[in-house]
Amino acid sequence: MKILVCIKQIPEHMELLQINSQETGIHIPDNMKYRMNRFDEHAVEAAINLKEQIENTIVDIITVAPEFSSAIVKRAMGMGADNGFIIPVDSKSYYSPSMISSLLASFSKNKQYHLILTGIMSEDEMNAQTGQMLAARLDIAAISGVVGIQFIDDILHIEREREGGIRELLHIKMDDSQTILLTIQAGINKPRYPSLSSLLKANAREITLFKDNEIGSPKKNNDLSIIGIKKAEKLRQGQYLEGTIEEKARQFIDIMKERNFLV
Numbered sequence: 001m002k003i004l005v006c007i008k009q010i011p012e013h014m015e016l017l018q019i020n021s022q023e024t025g026i027h028i029p030d031n032m033k034y035r036m037n038r039f040d041e042h043a044v045e046a047a048i049n050l051k052e053q054i055e056n057t058i059v060d061i062i063t064v065a066p067e068f069s070s071a072i073v074k075r076a077m078g079m080g081a082d083n084g085f086i087i088p089v090d091s092k093s094y095y096s097p098s099m100i101s102s103l104l105a106s107f108s109k110n111k112q113y114h115l116i117l118t119g120i121m122s123e124d125e126m127n128a129q130t131g132q133m134l135a136a137r138l139d140i141a142a143i144s145g146v147v148g149i150q151f152i153d154d155i156l157h158i159e160r161e162r163e164g165g166i167r168e169l170l171h172i173k174m175d176d177s178q179t180i181l182l183t184i185q186a187g188i189n190k191p192r193y194p195s196l197s198s199l200l201k202a203n204a205r206e207i208t209l210f211k212d213n214e215i216g217s218p219k220k221n222n223d224l225s226i227i228g229i230k231k232a233e234k235l236r237q238g239q240y241l242e243g244t245i246e247e248k249a250r251q252f253i254d255i256m257k258e259r260n261f262l263v
Contacts, residue, residue, distance in 0.1 A: 001057040001151075001174075003047045004108055006118045006134070007040040007076060009069045014124060023228050025094060036072040039119025041191040043184040046149055047117055048080040048192070053151055058082050062107060064100045066091040070207050077202035078194030084207040087215065096224035101133035106215040109138055114174060115156075116181040120145060131183040142181040143170065147188050161185055 011017060012033040020027040036044075044061070051057040059081040061073050066088060073084035087103050089095055108116065116135075121128035128144075135142035147167070148159030151174075158170040172180065194202070239255070241248040256262040 001050065001054050001114045002112060003050060003057065003059045003115045003117065004111070004113045005040070005043050005047045005059060005061050005076065005081065006104055006116065006130070007044065007061060007063050007072060008037045008119070008122050009034040009063065009065050009072045010037050010122060010124045019229050019231065023230060025226055025229065028091075034069065034072065036075060037119055037122045037124075038191075039121060039123070039184065039186055041119075042186055042188050043117040043119050043182075044076045044079055044081065045189045045191040046146075046182075046184055047115070049189065050115070050149065050151055051080060060085065060111075060113075062087070062104065064089055064095065064103050067209065073207050074199070074202040074205070075194060077205060078199040079192055080194075080198075084205070085210060086207055087210050094226060097127045097129035097133055098223050101130050101137055103215070104130070104134050105137035107210065108134075112176070113179050114176070116140075116179060118181070118183050120183045120185050128183075131181055135181040138179065138181075140179045140181055142183070144183045145185045146182045147185045149182070149188070156180070158182070 011028065012035045016029060016032065018027045019025075044059075047059045051059050060083045061076040061081045062085045063069055063073060064087045065072075067086060068091075069086060070084075073086060077084050085107065087107060089103075116138075118131035118134070120131070122130075132142050132144065143158055143160055145161040146158055147161050148157075150157040154174055156172040156174050158172065160168050160170065162168055174180075241251045243251070253262060
């Protein structure tokens, strides 16, 4: 089996991000540290689990990110992935899910992957769109919100979580002619922590960097523009009650009377 996992790097401390002075985007400090999106960590772990179950399985890692994102790719390789690829982009520019899915589709369309895994969304933007857009561009089936994967006798058993917490079971007969995309939900597994020796081996391996002319003809321009970003207005404020239980109860009753909920 051949598996591709799409991952994203996000700021390690998102609380340090600030809206820029023009209110047109986010100012990212030059010394910002990055880590792998946690939903994507679950996708990597799911791929490695399948690799351990199925002989001759190859797991590739791909990210659309600045060149300095190699650390998250090598971490995924330290977890057990075989190959790492980066499609370099400008760290200061915004790339919509449509643009990213176009780049990923151009990379993967002729590589005969059986499974493509993504996290269900990224922690920073929470669009939850890139995986489905990638599947649409490749004209393949997509299953979202996956919380369970098993591969038994050439049948892929998928458990997915739908709206309202409903669980759905799907059973798919796999063959070499098909590709299926899965967006992985948190809680499906516990991502392993790569050992020091595995990380050292991963650091010694090469990561392939691609350019536009090396991956076909991806979509060149974003179809989504940021008009402006503003902080949410402060409309209400919580109030903490202090003291003993009896004192808190009296304070609560006074508040309810002030608001005419009690007489």
